[in-house]
Amino acid sequence: MAALLLAILCLASRLSAAAECGANTSLAGYEADLRMSQHQLRGRVEVLDGCSFRVSALDLLPGSASARWWRAEGTDLDSLARGGPASAEPLNRTFRSESVVFRLLPGLSWPLVPVLAAFDPLTSSLFGFVHISGNNDSSSSSAAAAATPTMLDSCAQLSPRFRVRWTLDEASNSVDIALEAAVGSEYYMAFGWAKPSAAEPTMIGADVAVAGFTEDGLPFAEDYYVTKHSEYLQREDDGQVEGVCPDTIYGDGGAPVNNTRLVYGHRRDGVSFVRFARPLVSPDKKFDVAVNATRNMTVIWAIGLLRPPDLLRPYYLPLSHGTAFGSLTLNVSSSAPSGHRCVGPLDAEDKEDQARITAERNTALAVTAGPARHYPNPPNPDKVLYINKKEAPLLKVERGVPVTFSVEAGHDVPFYITSDPVGGNATSRNTSEVIYAGGLKAEGVPATPSELIWLPDRNTPDLVYYQSLYDPKMGWKIQVVDGGLSDMYNNSVLLDDQQVTFFWTLSGDSINIAARGEKKSGYLAIGFGSAMVNSYAYVGWIDGNGTGHVKSYWIDGKDGMSVHETHENLTYKRCRSENGVIVFEFTRPLSPSCSGKVECKNIIDPTTPLKVIWAMGSQWSSDPLSSMNMHSNTSNRPVRILLLSGLAEAVQDLHPVLAVHGFMMFVAWGILLPGGIMAARYLKHLKGDVWFQAHTYLQYSGIVVMLLGVLFAVAELRGISFKSRHARIGAVPFIFACVQPINAYLRPQRAQNGEFPPPGNRRVWEYLHIFTGRSAALAGTVALFTGLQHLGHRYGSANIKGLTCGLILWVVSATLVTAYLEYVAVKRRRGGADGHSGKWVLGSTEEDDSVDLLQSDRAVSKLESDSSLAKTEVQLQPLKG
Numbered sequence: 006m007a008a009l010l011l012a013i014l015c016l017a018s019r020l021s022a023a024a025e026c027g028a029n030t031s032l033a034g035y036e037a038d039l040r041m042s043q044h045q046l047r048g049r050v051e052v053l054d055g056c057s058f059r060v061s062a063l064d065l066l067p068g069s070a071s072a073r074w075w076r077a078e079g080t081d082l083d084s085l086a087r088g089g090p091a092s093a094e095p096l097n098r099t100f101r102s103e104s105v106v107f108r109l110l111p112g113l114s115w116p117l118v119p120v121l122a123a124f125d126p127l128t129s130s131l132f133g134f135v136h137i138s139g140n141n142d143s144s145s146s147s148a149a150a151a152a153t154p155t156m157l158d159s160c161a162q163l164s165p166r167f168r169v170r171w172t173l174d175e176a177s178n179s180v181d182i183a184l185e186a187a188v189g190s191e192y193y194m195a196f197g198w199a200k201p202s203a204a205e206p207t208m209i210g211a212d213v214a215v216a217g218f219t220e221d222g223l224p225f226a227e228d229y230y231v232t233k234h235s236e237y238l239q240r241e242d243d244g245q246v247e248g249v250c251p252d253t254i255y256g257d258g259g260a261p262v263n264n265t266r267l268v269y270g271h272r273r274d275g276v277s278f279v280r281f282a283r284p285l286v287s288p289d290k291k292f293d294v295a296v297n298a299t300r301n302m303t304v305i306w307a308i309g310l311l312r313p314p315d316l317l318r319p320y321y322l323p324l325s326h327g328t329a330f331g332s333l334t335l336n337v338s339s340s341a342p343s344g345h346r347c348v349g350p351l352d353a354e355d356k357e358d359q360a361r362i363t364a365e366r367n368t369a370l371a372v373t374a375g376p377a378r379h380y381p382n383p384p385n386p387d388k389v390l391y392i393n394k395k396e397a398p399l400l401k402v403e404r405g406v407p408v409t410f411s412v413e414a415g416h417d418v419p420f421y422i423t424s425d426p427v428g429g430n431a432t433s434r435n436t437s438e439v440i441y442a443g444g445l446k447a448e449g450v451p452a453t454p455s456e457l458i459w460l461p462d463r464n465t466p467d468l469v470y471y472q473s474l475y476d477p478k479m480g481w482k483i484q485v486v487d488g489g490l491s492d493m494y495n496n497s498v499l500l501d502d503q504q505v506t507f508f509w510t511l512s513g514d515s516i517n518i519a520a521r522g523e524k525k526s527g528y529l530a531i532g533f534g535s536a537m538v539n540s541y542a543y544v545g546w547i548d549g550n551g552t553g554h555v556k557s558y559w560i561d562g563k564d565g566m567s568v569h570e571t572h573e574n575l576t577y578k579r580c581r582s583e584n585g586v587i588v589f590e591f592t593r594p595l596s597p598s599c600s601g602k603v604e605c606k607n608i609i610d611p612t613t614p615l616k617v618i619w620a621m622g623s624q625w626s627s628d629p630l631s632s633m634n635m636h637s638n639t640s641n642r643p644v645r646i647l648l649l650s651g652l653a654e655a656v657q658d659l660h661p662v663l664a665v666h667g668f669m670m671f672v673a674w675g676i677l678l679p680g681g682i683m684a685a686r687y688l689k690h691l692k693g694d695v696w697f698q699a700h701t702y703l704q705y706s707g708i709v710v711m712l713l714g715v716l717f718a719v720a721e722l723r724g725i726s727f728k729s730r731h732a733r734i735g736a737v738p739f740i741f742a743c744v745q746p747i748n749a750y751l752r753p754q755r756a757q758n759g760e761f762p763p764p765g766n767r768r769v770w771e772y773l774h775i776f777t778g779r780s781a782a783l784a785g786t787v788a789l790f791t792g793l794q795h796l797g798h799r800y801g802s803a804n805i806k807g808l809t810c811g812l813i814l815w816v817v818s819a820t821l822v823t824a825y826l827e828y829v830a831v832k833r834r835r836g837g838a839d840g841h842s843g844k845w846v847l848g849s850t851e852e853d854d855s856v857d858l859l860q861s862d863r864a865v866s867k868l869e870s871d872s873s874l875a876k877t878e879v880q881l882q883p884l885k886g
Contacts, residue, residue, distance in 0.1 A: 039153070042134070043131070043133075043274055043382075050121065052115060053106065056109040057106055060107065069097060069127050071125055072123065072124065075123070076088050077120045078119060085384065088124075096125075099352075102347070119138075129384075155269075155278060159339075160341060161342070161345045161347065162345050167187075167188075168184075168185045168186070178284050180298075182281055184196055185276060185351060186351075190222070190272055192217065193215050194217060197294070198305075208231045208305060208307075209232065209233070210232075211305055212292065214229065214283065225267060229250060231249050231250075236322055237318060252289065262292065264288075266282045274352075274358075275356040298338045305333075309329060311623070315636075357482075359395075359397060370409065371392065372391070374389070376388060379396060381481060390473065397481040402461050402484070403487065404486070404488070405488065406488070409458050411456060412454060420457060421447060422470070423439065423441065423470050429475060430475065444474060467484065469485060495509070500618070501642050501644055504638065505621075507531065508590075516594075516611075517592045520590075526587055526623070527622055527624040528623075532620070534616060537620060538560060540560050541560075547581075553579065553581055569603070578591045614647055615645070616646075617646055618640045669714030671789060674738065677710060678707035678708075678785065682778060682782060687826045687827075687830055731795040742781050752774075786816060
């Protein structure tokens with residue numbers, strides 16, 4: 006009896022609730038399509054009554070157990086954080102084109118707030134949303150449909166990972182088509198109509214659209230016409246094009262004939278989606294196929310790797326599709342044929358579409374902040390964290406390997422490692438948050454970065470997050486794994502542009518080398534040299550069967566015929582692909598044991614810096630190479646690696662400030678200071694103190710110019726370093742030149758009242774002055790040559806040899822002029838035209854320095870002459886009475 010009474014009460018409660026729900030019917034019948042943000046959410050929301058709604062054709066990849074239908078004022082992060090759950094049923098399973106009725110939570114009824122969203126508060130992840138409005142007229146529905154680019158009327162499954170969706174608009178002579186594929190961002194998607202007159206489905210004569218994403222993550226869709234089973238090629242004999250070519254190539258006079266209009270595109274959860282529109286009947290009768298909307302027609306499709314534009318072909322071009330192609334009979338005015346209809350969302354194996362960075366021992370990761378363009382967890386903030394110039398990358402670290410962060414994101418962005426996927430002072434809402442490193446003090450700017458060292462250990466979870474302590478959702482995931490390349494090799498450096506990591510270990514008379522790309526590619530190459538031309542290259546790639554290869558080449562040109570395979574003794578060769586990223590390893594001798602072959606010159610000297618460059622591309626092969634193997638990314642400059650010390654530095658262009666430094670040093674040590682020395686040596690025969698004034702002004706001017714040149718170099722290089730031979734040699738004339746003014750100030754007085762020999766301190770000073778002056782001039786000249794040599798070695802400037810020859814010519818000319826002046830001076834002394842030989846000491850206008858105290862014979866003759874005159878002088882006195 007009690008049970009019956011309880012059942013009656015429950016039924017009455019439900020009837021009452023239903024009556025209450027039915028009473029509020031202002032939004033009953035309202036329909037709108039969901040907008041996808043992630044998790045491949047699709048569906049159409051319909052308000053049933055005051056407290057329930059239906060989602061038809063619902064597709065969704067599962068979220069966490071906390072994912073719910075959510076009510077919010079808007080779709081930004083703050084609005085969603087202030088919102089709350091709208092329904093109790095979790096969205097933690099896969100929905101496969103289902104029609105599901107959801108009830109609002111008790112106490113809630115329509116109208117809710119403006120936005121109904123699929124939201125996961127645990128990770129602040131927005132799956133998708135729909136705007137709820139009381140206006141349900143046809144124009145509003147049309148506007149809502151137009152604003153939902155992922156929702157189309159029909160869908161056909163072309164392959165397990167490739168679909169085509171379409172909406173026919175026969176009245177406007179167009180059809181909207183969306184291509185959707187669970188492939189990497191480096192893949193293209195092709196779909197179109199086969200040539201109607203063809204006996205069987207073929208790509209030849211087909212009118213296809215090729216869609217994909219650029220290297221900047223932007224979608225594109227282009228109209229193509231196929232004339233041959235090959236990549237686009239322009240024949241050299243007649244200039245005609247053939248292969249899979251854009252329609253714009255065939256346009257008369259270069260006029261564009263692209264009849265494919267891009268509508269929308271995105272990458273979500275590892276799935277590419279590109280929507281475009283094309284006319285049913287195109288005005289281009291030659292290269293476009295007319296689509297009959299009421300009859301069955303053959304469509305063809307393909308997916309494969311995409312070649313980015315290069316200098317030879319400024320287009321995104323499809324490469325070979327392998328076995329990923331097919332055909333289908335389709336009528337665009339009806340749904341997909343039986344067995345080809347889409348059921349459920351596409352689920353990619355690799356859902357992480359962000360850049361990947363692997364932390365290495367002794368290599369700092371630069372943490373900066375920048376705008377959120379492709380943040381992987383919408384809704385995103387305005388500003389997110391960048392690591393090594395990559396936006397919110399997936400960071401991979403190894404247990405037991407210290408990770409060094411150089412935090413430069415700003416004083417308002419403290420950096421920390423946390424267990425919380427959102428961050429931003431997560432402890433206030435998540436008391437179980439664990440902070441592994443960082444905090445308030447881990448902040449800085451590029452001028453004064455803060456260093457943070459974190460050591461993941463065996464207790465660190467497999468997944469943690471790097472975040473900002475103040476603002477939520479600025480960072481992303483850190484994958485913590487057991488040891489890898491960092492543990493296998495003793496040294497590692499990031500090459501130019503931080504796109505390739507180079508590993509090595511010296512072992513006796515051999516070297517173990519590994520290279521890993523930091524982005525997806527078809528092949529990876531590293532080269533020893535300043536540029537790809539005239540370099541020894543090592544290439545790793547994966548063939549169509551999934552087998553890895555490593556081979557060595559000598560490159561002496563810029564085309565495929567200039568890449569010559571060598572036969573170096575490479576051992577322990579391995580190559581693999583990690584989520585599209587190429588990693589290869591090999592061991593080679595430092596000095597090849599061979600003779601008469603080009604690879605015999607490929608000697609690695611551990612004591613000499615090794616210049617390393619890199620390149621990436623779409624595909625490689627063991628067959629003769631062609632333009633198809635051109636690289637799409639390459640280093641801008643080599644990195645010079647000191648194999649013994651494990652250090653590296655980029656080979657840079659000559660800094661303008663260093664050029665000014667060199668010019669000033671030439672003016673000082675090539676003109677002013679030698680000119681001052683020659684003035685003191687060869688101008689003493691002139692009347693007055695001309696020689697002394699010229700000597701003084703030239704020497705002090707040279708010292709001032711020298712000091713300015715040193716200051717320019719110190720400011721540009723941000724400090725003083727004596728690691729280079731030029732710096733060590735240059736310090737000698739610098740010190741001697743700075744001592745000379747002090748030496749001149751302490752000059753002792755010359756002999757007084759005919760005193761001979763001159764005082765000892767005067768003679769010591771003169772010899773010291775001569776020695777330091779001549780030594781400074783000689784060392785300064787040597788420093789000029791070592792400076793040019795250093796610039797040539799460091800910056801590889803093409804005009805260093807010409808400058809060196811010019812400096813040699815200048816020194817030879819100065820030497821000849823000095824020899825001539827010395828000859829004239831000697832001749833003048835022998836002919837008695839001059840009473841003194843010239844001095845190498847500073848003079849004074851207040852004393853007679855015309856006597857060269859270093860010429861004792863002339864000094865003695867002068868003193869004797871003065872003494873004899875004194876002896877012959879007779880003083881007559883008048884006699885007194």
